[in-house]
Amino acid sequence: MSDIDQSDVDSPWTAASSPPPVKQRTPQLFLEVEDKTEEAKTKFTELDACTYSSKAIGSSGQQEYMTCDCVEDWDSDIKRNLACSEDSNCINRVTSVECINGHCGCGKNCQNQRFQKKQYASVSVIQTELKGYGLRADKTISENSFIYEYIGEVIDEETFRKRMIEYDAKNFKHFYFMMLKNDSFIDATLKGSLARFCNHSCSPNAYVDKWVVGDKLRMGIFAKRTIMKGEEITFDYNVDRYGAQSQPCYCGEPNCIKFMGGKTQTDAALLLPEGIAEALGVTPKQERQWLKENKHLRSKQQSDDSVINEKFVSEIEINELKEADVSKVMGALMKSQDHHIIKKLIERIHMTNDDFINSLIIRFHGYKTLSTIIKEFKSEDENLVISILEILTKWPKVTRNKISSSQIESVIQDINKNTTNDEISSLTQGLLDDWSKLQMAYRIPKSKSNTSMSYGRNTRSPESEEPVSYRPAVDVLQPGEDPLPAGWEVAFDENSKSNYYFHRALNLTRWERPVASVPTGPKPPSGPRHGDRGTPKNGFKETGFARREEEKLKQEKESQFHKLQEKERQLQQLIQQTGEQERKKQLEEKLAKASAKLSKKSSSTSSNGHPSSASTEAKWTHVLAKHVPNLIKKYESEVGRDNIKGCARDLVKILAAKEIKKDPKSSPPRELDHHKLKKVKEYSKVFMEKFLLKYRAKHDKQVRHDKHRGTKRDHDDKNEDDDYEPTDLHDDKRVKKSV
Numbered sequence: 001m002s003d004i005d006q007s008d009v010d011s012p013w014t015a016a017s018s019p020p021p022v023k024q025r026t027p028q029l030f031l032e033v034e035d036k037t038e039e040a041k042t043k044f045t046e047l048d049a050c051t052y053s054s055k056a057i058g059s060s061g062q063q064e065y066m067t068c069d070c071v072e073d074w075d076s077d078i079k080r081n082l083a084c085s086e087d088s089n090c091i092n093r094v095t096s097v098e099c100i101n102g103h104c105g106c107g108k109n110c111q112n113q114r115f116q117k118k119q120y121a122s123v124s125v126i127q128t129e130l131k132g133y134g135l136r137a138d139k140t141i142s143e144n145s146f147i148y149e150y151i152g153e154v155i156d157e158e159t160f161r162k163r164m165i166e167y168d169a170k171n172f173k174h175f176y177f178m179m180l181k182n183d184s185f186i187d188a189t190l191k192g193s194l195a196r197f198c199n200h201s202c203s204p205n206a207y208v209d210k211w212v213v214g215d216k217l218r219m220g221i222f223a224k225r226t227i228m229k230g231e232e233i234t235f236d237y238n239v240d241r242y243g244a245q246s247q248p249c250y251c252g253e254p255n256c257i258k259f260m261g262g263k264t265q266t267d268a269a270l271l272l273p274e275g276i277a278e279a280l281g282v283t284p285k286q287e288r289q290w291l292k293e294n295k296h297l298r299s300k301q302q303s304d305d306s307v308i309n310e311k312f313v314s315e316i317e318i319n320e321l322k323e324a325d326v327s328k329v330m331g332a333l334m335k336s337q338d339h340h341i342i343k344k345l346i347e348r349i350h351m352t353n354d355d356f357i358n359s360l361i362i363r364f365h366g367y368k369t370l371s372t373i374i375k376e377f378k379s380e381d382e383n384l385v386i387s388i389l390e391i392l393t394k395w396p397k398v399t400r401n402k403i404s405s406s407q408i409e410s411v412i413q414d415i416n417k418n419t420t421n422d423e424i425s426s427l428t429q430g431l432l433d434d435w436s437k438l439q440m441a442y443r444i445p446k447s448k449s450n451t452s453m454s455y456g457r458n459t460r461s462p463e464s465e466e467p468v469s470y471r472p473a474v475d476v477l478q479p480g481e482d483p484l485p486a487g488w489e490v491a492f493d494e495n496s497k498s499n500y501y502f503h504r505a506l507n508l509t510r511w512e513r514p515v516a517s518v519p520t521g522p523k524p525p526s527g528p529r530h531g532d533r534g535t536p537k538n539g540f541k542e543t544g545f546a547r548r549e550e551e552k553l554k555q556e557k558e559s560q561f562h563k564l565q566e567k568e569r570q571l572q573q574l575i576q577q578t579g580e581q582e583r584k585k586q587l588e589e590k591l592a593k594a595s596a597k598l599s600k601k602s603s604s605t606s607s608n609g610h611p612s613s614a615s616t617e618a619k620w621t622h623v624l625a626k627h628v629p630n631l632i633k634k635y636e637s638e639v640g641r642d643n644i645k646g647c648a649r650d651l652v653k654i655l656a657a658k659e660i661k662k663d664p665k666s667s668p669p670r671e672l673d674h675h676k677l678k679k680v681k682e683y684s685k686v687f688m689e690k691f692l693l694k695y696r697a698k699h700d701k702q703v704r705h706d707k708h709r710g711t712k713r714d715h716d717d718k719n720e721d722d723d724y725e726p727t728d729l730h731d732d733k734r735v736k737k738s739v
Contacts, residue, residue: 025254027205029230030136033126037194040125040133045191047151050218057184058154060212061372064405065103066365068092072107078689084112086144087678091364094327095334096275097212114146115213115220121147123233125197130250132174134232135197140634141227147206148195150178150219152188160185178208180217182337195221200260201234203253207274208235210335236271270309272341279325279332280316280344287312313340320351323360330364333373342373343384350387358395366395367406375411382421389427393434400438409435488514619668620656624680627672628652631684639695651687655680 052058068090073082083106084090084099092099092112099112106112113119122138141147155163160177167175167189176188176196188196198206198221207224210217221235234251237260249260270291271277271284290312321329325348333345352358374388392408403409409432416428484490487503502509629648636644659668672680 025252027228027231029228030126030134030232031230033136035124036127036133037125040194040197043133044188044196047191047193050151050154050186050216051191052154052216053156053159057156058180058216060215060217061376062212062215062368064368064407065100065214066092066097066212066368067104068097068099068106068112069363070099070104070106070110072105072110074107075686078686078693081107081109082111082686083107084110085682086111087682091327095331095364096209097334097365098214100214115149115211115218118149119146120149121145121223123148123194125194126232128199128232131199133197134199134234135194137227137229137231137233140229141223141233143223143226145223147221147223147233148193148198150186150188150195150208150221151193152176152178152186152196153191154180154184154186157183157185160187163187163189178219180210180219186219199232199234199251200237200249201251201253202236202249202256203251204234204236205231206233206235209275212334272308272313273335275328276332276336276341279328280313280341280348281318281325282316308338308340310340313344316344318344318348318351320353321348321357321361323357326357326360326364330361330366330369333369334365339377339381342377343381346373346384346387346391350391353394355396362395362402365406367402367408371406371408371411374408374415378411378415382424385415386421386423386427389424389431392431393427397434397438400435400440403435403438404440485514616660616664616668617656620659621652623668623670623672624652624655627677627680628655628684631681632688635688635692639692643695647688647691651684654687655683 050058068084070083070088070090074080075082084093086093088111090099090106090112092104098115099106099110100116101108101113104110109117121141124136124138125133126136128134135148164175164177172189176192178186178188180186205224205227206221209220209222211220221233224235227233247260249256249258271287272280272282274284277284277287287309291309294311329345329348333342336342336345349361352361370388370392374385377384389412392412412428412431416425416432419425419428484501488501489504490499490501492499500509501514503514625648628651629644632644632647632651635647639647669676
């Protein structure tokens with residue numbers, strides 16, 4: 001290596017310069033290689049899920065389930081809940097958290113449960129020439145798709161080090177350790193899943209990502225790019241953390257490091273995981289370049305036990321968060337246990353002063369994440385604690401809900417009680433004072449019969465449930481108490497762990513138990529009508545004077561009762577957040593007026609110079625026709641060319657009509673942007689799934705008919721014989737996932 005100017009070495013690393021791209025070779029396909037899956041399964045004990053050496057090991061650190069704010073999106077035609085899908089803006093999915101049935105508002109069996117449902121890709125084990133067994137894709141795997149969970153025995157660090165020595169003594173040729181946390185490891189050597197056969201590559205097509213699933217952390221293998229059918233699935237081992245003996249690398253990539261494993265750390269093993277690098281605003285290529293320039297100073301920078309390039313991380317020049325950065329940073333904070341990385345990410349959040357961005361951070365499990373970090377480092381790093389407290393101080397404060405559910409208030413109370421640092425004491429006391437003034441925002445549970453329609457689909461599944469944080473409760477009467485007044489119901493709030501009361505008809509909620517009904521209108525007099533005769537309760541014959549006195553007394557009682565009821569109503573209005581409701585109502589009215597105005601304007605003739613509907617439709621058809629046939633071409637092998645052409649025509653026609661309906665005046669773009677193309681892809685996928693259901697049903701019916709007649713159907717000609725039947729779908733508006 002040539003000498004490097006010291007000024008260049010000491011200067012902070014920025015993203016201004018970028019190293020040259022690594023050359024990629026054409027992926028090798030193993031389509032004709034024999035399937036060795038069953039043979040490979042005899043080499044280990046297959047596990048259905050990870051086993052844990054203790055209850056606490058592998059913990060996600062979350063005391064309560066993290067919930068998203070998605071709603072159930074049930075498609076009755078394909079009998080599937082489409083909530084939290086790949087292209088949705090589900091806050092759980094983009095921060096690598098799986099939704100748990102019964103703990104999220106997205107409904108049962110949403111699309112963000114891939115670990116729990118074991119939605120693995122179609123793979124098989126093959127024998128490679130030099131690397132032993134390998135894992136092959138039996139079908140094309142799209143980018144970012146879940147491939148397999150890395151399953152094994154989850155053990156602590158002491159057990160891990162003992163097993164490394166034990167396996168080396170037994171001359172095991174391959175190792176199957178994967179770090180889950182700094183103090184816990186997954187050992188798939190003797191017990192595991194097919195994921196253990198994924199080989200290392202210096203230019204892999206897959207990556208490993210850590211996910212929070214309930215109260216545990218779990219590791220999954222995901223597609224880094226589109227993986228072709230027959231291609232071997234590989235990921236970067238970062239093997240120096242796990243292997244005691246070095247081994248030659250046979251990946252064959254142009255950037256191959258030649259060896260993996262061994263007692264001395266290599267540059268590759270110190271590289272930041274891609275998701276962490278993205279959150280810090282750098283790329284692996286930039287880190288490799290930095291390592292190349294600073295390799296001769298390595299021994300002075302950090303100890304041999306370090307697992308990241310600490311000097312590199314400390315020299316990264318960071319910027320305040322933008323909207324697209326929020327999900328990346330919050331996801332990285334949940335996964336990382338390294339002090340240097342956490343400090344750098346907290347610094348990015350601390351620099352951010354935009355109220356909208358800070359509101360987004362809160363939405364992306366901000367309070368829960370900072371609560372976990374501050375508990376872990378409160379006794380180790382007072383400066384980090386101060387930074388987090390300053391972040392919490394400037395965050396927008398609206399309600400107590402997220403503060404209560406994250407349990408951060410009890411953490412701050414504990415710090416306030418035990419700290420000797422005046423600055424920390426002042427910050428914590430200020431937070432506690434501010435939070436004490438906030439109210440819980442709670443809602444009236446939806447009626448079980450209440451369903452709503454969205455984009456043509458029923459958004460509640462046949463097994464509709466009450467919102468998960470609000471459960472029906474039993475009103476326990478105290479001695480001397482009367483039952484709840486008419487119209488009032490009781491529910492249990494999971495956040496405060498207590499009952500609250502609501503009046504569905506009047507849209508009122510309160511924490512205190514109501515003692516009387518809220519008046520809904522004037523009541524008719526309940527006394528005797530004029531002209532009635534009879535003996536009054538006092539036993540004396542009714543006279544005109546007596547009737548007048550009795551009516552006067554009743555009027556006074558009714559007046560007092562109405563005053564009490566008016567006070568009750570005022571109390572309800574004080575408790576609930578009427579200001580928020582009024583603002584929401586005003587916004588809805590403005591939107592309704594704007595929509596009506598736009599509709600009226602768009603209904604006018606095209607004499608204003610706007611393009612005609614026919615012209616716009618032709619342009620949209622031309623743009624969409626460039627992409628739709630390619631998006632559904634993969635189905636041609638099953639349904640035939642003619643059917644695919646028919647599907648493409650219908651899809652283009654439907655999508656063009658929807659775009660025109662959405663905005664009749666705007667001209668179509670020459671090319672679809674990435675976001676629009678993603679929506680078209682998702683829509684086409686659902687369209688074809690529906691079509692395949694009908695196609696296969698008809699195909700099976702024809703086969704049974706031919707079998708009954710004693711004839712054999714020629715499957716080679718099915719593409720010409722089957723008739724295409726169009727299927728109508730409804731639009732589903734999605735937002736692209738940020739990774």
